[in-house]
Amino acid sequence: MHNNIKNIIFDYGNVIFDIDFSKAQKAFQDLGVPDAAIFFGHKAQNEIFDRFDKGELSAQEWRNEIRELIGDSVSLSDQQIDDAWNALLLGVPSGNHELLLKIKERYNTFLLSNNNEIHYQWIMDYLKRDFQLNDNSSFFNKDYYSHLMGMRKPNTDIFEFVLDTHQLIPEETLFIDDSPQHLETARKLGLQTYLMTKPDNLQNYFKSNNLLK
Incomplete structure (x- = not known):
């Protein structure tokens, strides 16, 4: 009390x-992120997420970091990355x-x-x-x-x-x-x-x- x-x-x-972390993990996995649950989770995550949370990376810089991690700098659109990232957002x-x-x-x-x-x-x-x-x-x-x-x-x-x-x-x-x-x-x-x-x-x-x- x-x-x-x-x-x-x-x-x-x-x-x-x-929010539902598993939805973002699955969406990142579908984009080709290896070990998506380790890459982004409730208790721990890749340092690019921490830097994005602090505003140290712009949205575009963060997307480029995602592409680099996936090893696909060409075919993934900004929208695909944003949609995967926003998949965890459910509502109030x-x-x-x-x-x-x-x-x-x-x-x-x-x-x-x-x-x-x-x-x-x-x-x-x-x-x-x-x-x-x-x-x-x-x-x-x-x-x-x-x-x-x-x-x-x-x-x-x-x-x-x-x-x-x-x-x-x-x-x-x-x-x-x-x-x-x-x-x-x-x-x-x-x-x-x-x-x-x-x-x-x-x-x-x-x-x-x-x-x-």
């Missing part, structure tokens, strides 16, 4: 927005947006997402198309994306940036994420944490912990 929470920091993927479950607005009425809320140029654009287009939203900003005091910050989880600096910028007391701050390695850093900094794993979901979690009473 969490105590004395005033601030909540949310991860995006598999907390607010459903019904009710999550409404829940976030309720949570924001009671807590200071923040989004802290490891993201990248291609996924970010897909998500923004999706929000506009399906929800008539320009972005996620209405749901949080502030939304943060790794590729726009030059930092990524689980590194300490990205957590410290959010805590310092908003003068958050770690012990009064709950961090919800689906990656154990991200929670480990947050715990070391003194935050309260919760690991979101299926079949648990955001709506069940807030209901069963009475966090909106």
